[in-house]
Amino acid sequence: QQPVQSPQAVILREGEDAVINCSSSKALYSVHWYRQKHGEAPVFLMILLKGGEQKGHEKISASFNEKKQQSSLYLTASQLSYSGTYFCGTVYQNNDMRFGAGTRLTVKP
């Protein structure tokens, strides 16, 4: 049930873009994206529901391809504050969430 995230790690220069992918072998009900800074709790970024919607806030957006059971998180014009580990959480019909292994994003000046 656990989703597969890729890549495992990304290193960017400030201002560059990144895409983080999350895929599932089972039919998804929703996908949640979280960012976690070292030693802190995961912070909710956004949720995408069935229907293939795309969401975004400023320079961070995400899409959900229901047919492919995939979601992608897009970070554009990255800032130093974007550094952290990004987790996707996938929710199935029973509504319990499972997390991917995480993508460690490092943004350098």
Add this chain to the structure above:
Amino acid sequence: EPEVTQTPSHQVTQMGQEVILRCVPISNHLYFYWYRQILGQKVEFLVSFYNNEISEKSEIFDDQFSVERPDGSNFTLKIRSTKLEDSAMYFCASRTGNGYTFGSGTRLTVV
């Protein structure tokens, strides 16, 4: 904004001792969860709880673990006889509808 509150923030215990991690979910939420995260690793599902009973549990959640909602507000995770490998960050979460809210976690260190 409503929060999920976890106490203590850090617990150190000796191997073999029992620990109880406490959580106060958001008051109108109906579904409750425990997750754990070993340092540097992913967040792992432990257990979900609804209507005063366990809905689902992972293979990690063996006989040493138990959960309780003793008084309608607290949601506790008990580890009966802690092992070194139980050292981790434990996150409580609660949900109504689609939105999960996580607590800030309890760091459990077993020595």
